[in-house]
Amino acid sequence: MKGLERSFYSKSSMYSFIVVLTLFFSMWIATGRFTHVDYMLFGYIVASFIFFIGMTVRLTSWAMRPATHEVIRRSLQNMKTRKRQKRNGKAILKTLVDNIILQKYIFKRGIYRGIQHWLIAWGCIGSFAITFGLTFGWMHFKLVDATTYQLVLMGVPTIKMHPEGLFALLMFEGLNITASMLLIGVIMALARRIKNHDLQVTQRAEFDLLPLYLLLAMTVTGLMLTVSYKLLGGWMHPQLQLLHQVTTVLFLVYFPFGKLFHLPIRPMAAAVPMNYQEKQGVDSKSCLGCGELYSNDDQIADVQAILGKQAFDFQTSDGHQLSDYCTACRRKIRVMSQLNMKSPFGNSIAPIQTNNGIHLPGFGRKRSDEFYEQALKEEK
Amino acid sequence: MKKVMYLEFERCIGCRSCQAACRECGGHDSKERNYVEYVNFFENRQTYPMLCMQCKDPACARVCPANAIQITDDGVVLSAMEEKCIGCRNCTFGCPFGIPKFDFEENKMYKCDMCYDRTKHDIAPMCASVCPSDAIRFIDHDEMMELRRRRTQMNLIEGKKPSENDKWQYVPEFFGVYSD
Numbered sequence: 001m002k003g004l005e006r007s008f009y010s011k012s013s014m015y016s017f018i019v020v021l022t023l024f025f026s027m028w029i030a031t032g033r034f035t036h037v038d039y040m041l042f043g044y045i046v047a048s049f050i051f052f053i054g055m056t057v058r059l060t061s062w063a064m065r066p067a068t069h070e071v072i073r074r075s076l077q078n079m080k081t082r083k084r085q086k087r088n089g090k091a092i093l094k095t096l097v098d099n100i101i102l103q104k105y106i107f108k109r110g111i112y113r114g115i116q117h118w119l120i121a122w123g124c125i126g127s128f129a130i131t132f133g134l135t136f137g138w139m140h141f142k143l144v145d146a147t148t149y150q151l152v153l154m155g156v157p158t159i160k161m162h163p164e165g166l167f168a169l170l171m172f173e174g175l176n177i178t179a180s181m182l183l184i185g186v187i188m189a190l191a192r193r194i195k196n197h198d199l200q201v202t203q204r205a206e207f208d209l210l211p212l213y214l215l216l217a218m219t220v221t222g223l224m225l226t227v228s229y230k231l232l233g234g235w236m237h238p239q240l241q242l243l244h245q246v247t248t249v250l251f252l253v254y255f256p257f258g259k260l261f262h263l264p265i266r267p268m269a270a271a272v273p274m275n276y277q278e279k280q281g282v283d284s285k286s287c288l289g290c291g292e293l294y295s296n297d298d299q300i301a302d303v304q305a306i307l308g309k310q311a312f313d314f315q316t317s318d319g320h321q322l323s324d325y326c327t328a329c330r331r332k333i334r335v336m337s338q339l340n341m342k343s344p345f346g347n348s349i350a351p352i353q354t355n356n357g358i359h360l361p362g363f364g365r366k367r368s369d370e371f372y373e374q375a376l377k378e379e380k
Numbered sequence: 381m382k383k384v385m386y387l388e389f390e391r392c393i394g395c396r397s398c399q400a401a402c403r404e405c406g407g408h409d410s411k412e413r414n415y416v417e418y419v420n421f422f423e424n425r426q427t428y429p430m431l432c433m434q435c436k437d438p439a440c441a442r443v444c445p446a447n448a449i450q451i452t453d454d455g456v457v458l459s460a461m462e463e464k465c466i467g468c469r470n471c472t473f474g475c476p477f478g479i480p481k482f483d484f485e486e487n488k489m490y491k492c493d494m495c496y497d498r499t500k501h502d503i504a505p506m507c508a509s510v511c512p513s514d515a516i517r518f519i520d521h522d523e524m525m526e527l528r529r530r531r532t533q534m535n536l537i538e539g540k541k542p543s544e545n546d547k548w549q550y551v552p553e554f555f556g557v558y559s560d
Contacts, residue, residue: 262463265466307439307474330477331478335389
């Protein structure tokens with residue numbers, strides 16, 4: 001691996017190369033050695049490659065961050081431990097169902113937001129699945145006889161279906177369904193951004209609004225295509241097709257570099273119940289200062305390792321790290337050191353001296369006027 | 381941003397106006413992001429206000445595995461981006477000052493962002509604009525330096541000369557007492 005890595009400019013270029021090769025190989029298999037590539041989708045193919053390269057570059061640099069690397073390392077280590085298998089499975093399943101499929105935590109931030117996000121998220125993921133499936137030729141349909149279609153997955157003929165059956169309808173109208181979900185979700189999101197003044201203060205046009213506009217343009221042009229061939233007898237279909245292709249290409253190229261990049265990051269949420277908190281809000285490690293439970297050993301070890309890797313020196317005078325104390329104690333440590341009350345925190349038996357003779361608090365305690373007069377005289 | 385936040389812990393009278401003001405802020409969901417706590421309750425009733433230091437190289441952002449904590453052009457360290465935060469609480473353990481708060485219900489971290497939508501226009505943040513005892517102030521950098529200098533002078537006047545190795549004991553970082 002090291003030798004292979006050395007022959008590339010960077011880690012991300014190596015992984016991008018591997019991803020591109022894999023995609024080409026899957027295309028080669030799925031399209032029968034490139035015999036039936038759909039050239040109508042050529043623009044989408046190029047954009048999909050750019051999308052995958054962009055994703056790989058972003059994910060590689062993300063995984064190389066010390067914090068991310070540490071969490072991934074701990075997760076892999078726990079996954080290999082036989083004793084923890086039950087906990088791992090539970091954690092992954094729970095994250096998958098609660099956080100990714102149902103997105104419960106967003107519904108807790110507001111039902112409107114929850115519905116909006118769920119529609120956009122699953123609209124996007126569904127559209128991606130169909131788009132990539134078609135552009136790379138991973139799936140296509142074959143006419144077996146006059147009333148039977150067959151779904152071909154990766155070059156392997158699978159399910160046969162009647163072209164007017166329910167399954168076929170779901171397959172053929174898939175993009176229309178996901179696009180409708182997206183359209184509703186995006187309109188809800190835009191309405192929220194227009195109505196909610198709190199959001200307007202902090203939102204950024206290129207980060208929060210651009211993806212919504214792109215999604216809107218893409219879904220509207222995509223749905224217009226259906227309207228065109230279903231209701232208008234193909235009116236303006238080639239032009240609309242080109243317009244849809246342009247908006248989709250823009251979206252695919254934008255995706256890895258904007259707000260929507262959070263999609264591949266989310267699955268890491270499984271690391272939280274898997275490595276750190278089996279039950280939310282239940283801690284097992286006690287603070288050195290006040291003895292209250294505030295975290296667990298593994299997480300503090302990870303945090304200290306990450307900080308150490310990045311040359312943060314948070315050692316207190318008693319040889320512990322600041323992260324061995326709970327947040328309230330850490331706030332106290334900061335105040336005490338600024339008030340010149342620094343003592344080995346946590347293991348001092350005597351009460352901490354607030355009056356250390358260096359400087360008395362000024363508030364509510366005025367000195368006699370002589371003191372200030374003398375001081376001013378000396379200054380002169 | 382030309383102004384700085386200036387905290388004088390001794391001036392705090394524990395009225396918690398700053399926390400009330402913070403709760404009022406739009407988008408804070410009626411949860412305060414600052415602290416008012418006792419220094420040592422068993423010895424005296426001195427309280428102190430606590431805000432985020434807005435570190436140049438924030439440990440919270442460095443320990444975030446999702447890269448969710450971003451810094452604005454002005455140098456304000458923001459709350460974790462809601463779409464990226466995976467809710468691991470690493471930031472609350474990494475922060476040397478114990479500032480970030482965590483919402484288990486909504487599964488996200490939130491912290492003081494110095495009201496960056498106000499301060500970038502040189503308007504005092506919510507907490508500083510309501511503090512009745514000037515424990516939290518939003519002042520010019522020059523004024524802050526003047527207050528610090530005066531504190532140093534008062535230390536010298538009292539005959540407390542710092543030696544080579546313990547200057548910091550006499551002039552804590554942006555911290556002043558005699559600031560009438």
